[in-house]
Amino acid sequence: MGIEKGKISRWQAILLVSNSILASMVLITPALLTKEAGQDAWLSVLIAGILGYLIGLFVVSLGLRFPEKNLVEYSIDLLGPWFGRAVCIIFALFFLHINAYLVRAFSVLLITETMPETPLSVLNIFLVILVAYGVYLGLEVFSRVNEIIFPLFMLAGLIIFALAAPEMDFEQLKPYFTHSFSGILWGSLILASFYAEGSFLLMLIPSLRNPKDARKIVLPVSLILLVVISIDVVGLISLFGAQETSRMLFPTFELAKTVHLGAFVERIESLVVGLWVSSVSLKIMAFYYVSVLILAEVFKLKDYRPLVLPYAFVLVVLSVIGWEDTNHVRFYLSRYYPLVAVTVMTGTTLFLYIASSFRRNDKKGGETQ
Amino acid sequence: MFLKILFVLLLGAGVAYYEVPKLLQQQLKRELIVFGCFLLIGVALALATVLNLPVPNPTDAVEYIFRPVVRMLYPG
Numbered sequence: 331m332g333i334e335k336g337k338i339s340r341w342q343a344i345l346l347v348s349n350s351i352l353a354s355m356v357l358i359t360p361a362l363l364t365k366e367a368g369q370d371a372w373l374s375v376l377i378a379g380i381l382g383y384l385i386g387l388f389v390v391s392l393g394l395r396f397p398e399k400n401l402v403e404y405s406i407d408l409l410g411p412w413f414g415r416a417v418c419i420i421f422a423l424f425f426l427h428i429n430a431y432l433v434r435a436f437s438v439l440l441i442t443e444t445m446p447e448t449p450l451s452v453l454n455i456f457l458v459i460l461v462a463y464g465v466y467l468g469l470e471v472f473s474r475v476n477e478i479i480f481p482l483f484m485l486a487g488l489i490i491f492a493l494a495a496p497e498m499d500f501e502q503l504k505p506y507f508t509h510s511f512s513g514i515l516w517g518s519l520i521l522a523s524f525y526a527e528g529s530f531l532l533m534l535i536p537s538l539r540n541p542k543d544a545r546k547i548v549l550p551v552s553l554i555l556l557v558v559i560s561i562d563v564v565g566l567i568s569l570f571g572a573q574e575t576s577r578m579l580f581p582t583f584e585l586a587k588t589v590h591l592g593a594f595v596e597r598i599e600s601l602v603v604g605l606w607v608s609s610v611s612l613k614i615m616a617f618y619y620v621s622v623l624i625l626a627e628v629f630k631l632k633d634y635r636p637l638v639l640p641y642a643f644v645l646v647v648l649s650v651i652g653w654e655d656t657n658h659v660r661f662y663l664s665r666y667y668p669l670v671a672v673t674v675m676t677g678t679t680l681f682l683y684i685a686s687s688f689r690r691n692d693k694k695g696g697e698t699q
Numbered sequence: 700m701f702l703k704i705l706f707v708l709l710l711g712a713g714v715a716y717y718e719v720p721k722l723l724q725q726q727l728k729r730e731l732i733v734f735g736c737f738l739l740i741g742v743a744l745a746l747a748t749v750l751n752l753p754v755p756n757p758t759d760a761v762e763y764i765f766r767p768v769v770r771m772l773y774p775g
Contacts, residue, residue: 636734639714643741652758
């Protein structure tokens with residue numbers, strides 16, 4: 331048995347995974363996508379949706395080969411104590427790095443849009459304190475909070491897009507297919523790298539109330555993501571045009587700024603910021619939790635909680651020094667991050683999958699059925 | 700500068716004060732050692748950042764490893 335004794339239901343897992351992928355995807359990717367694929371970005375979204383679904387199925391089928399064990403336990407079984415641990419540490423460090431860019435993106439949004447005078451490190455420290463508290467309380471707690479926050483986040487998004495709809499001009503989506511196919515593919519790779527973040531589910535499968543349900547998580551999650559990100563991208567392109575969207579830092583936020591109903595419902599972007607902050611902190615909590623849990627399992631600890639607070643120091647430092655400025659974050663996300671995410675995530679998963687296929691043919695393989 | 704150093708050290712001491720008695724009480728030696736190492740790394744990194752010393756940056760490492768591929772995909 332692993333460290334975590336808490337259990338989450340299938341519905342909680344669906345919402346947690348969706349939130350953990352969507353929170354940053356909704357805000358960051360439209361600008362990167364329209365830069366690569368222009369008004370054909372919706373095609374990238376469709377390709378990435380299929381890719382993401384396949385990645386999800388693949389990740390879950392690895393997890394379901396060992397439904398009672400988590401990532402660390404079976405990679406040690408498969409690859410031996412040293413190599414198995416090394417693979418897991420790569421996973422944990424990768425999630426640390428993802429967390430660092432998320433914390434950075436959070437403070438970039440707050441600084442550029444709402445609090446220009448506040449230093450970066452102060453915002454980072456406050457967010458990380460909040461997140462560490464959530465992780466300290468455990469998996470069950472933040473999955474339940476997520477059960478409340480995520481539907482609210484979706485509802486707010488829906489209302490904002492519905493209010494902005496009258497000003498949209500769907501002619502801006504034309505002409506179709508004018509961008510090079512490589513640009514469209516690169517756009518879908520950027521999006522797929524966000525989907526690949528969902529492979530943190532590997533650590534959660536043993537915590538599901540019924541681990542066999544994991545396969546039934548993939549389709550709902552992919553559908554939620556596909557619907558939300560398509561509405562997002564299509565709405566943004568038809569409101570601002572592809573050129574304009576690609577120049578913005580957080581286009582979805584700019585969209586919320588344009589919304590007005592009559593003369594009194596205006597400037598509801600603060601609502602968006604509030605909900606986005608809670609949603610992104612839940613995302614960071616999930617990755618923080620997974621990363622700390624992997625480290626605790628690797629070092630054979632009885633509890634992951636002693637590692638939570640020291641990890642916070644490292645996270646704050648990395649989020650401050652990791653990138654020089656906002657442009658660097660953006661450049662990193664559009665050029666390097668897709669390659670890194672796809673290589674590390676699918677690479678390690680594929681590697682473990684192949685190793686487990688070999689193991690299956692051994693005499694021990696019968697146990698894994 | 701001095702205040703920042705003090706802040707980092709106080710935070711580190713606070714974390715140790717919060718965690719160590721619990722671990723000692725439960726006699727968890729392994730946890731204590733790993734916790735100590737992690738806290739040392741964390742505080743050292745934070746101090747180095749505050750003092751403007753060079754800190755190993757994972758983003759640079761990632762960019763160094765993947766630069767050839769990105770150059771290939773994006774000439775110029």
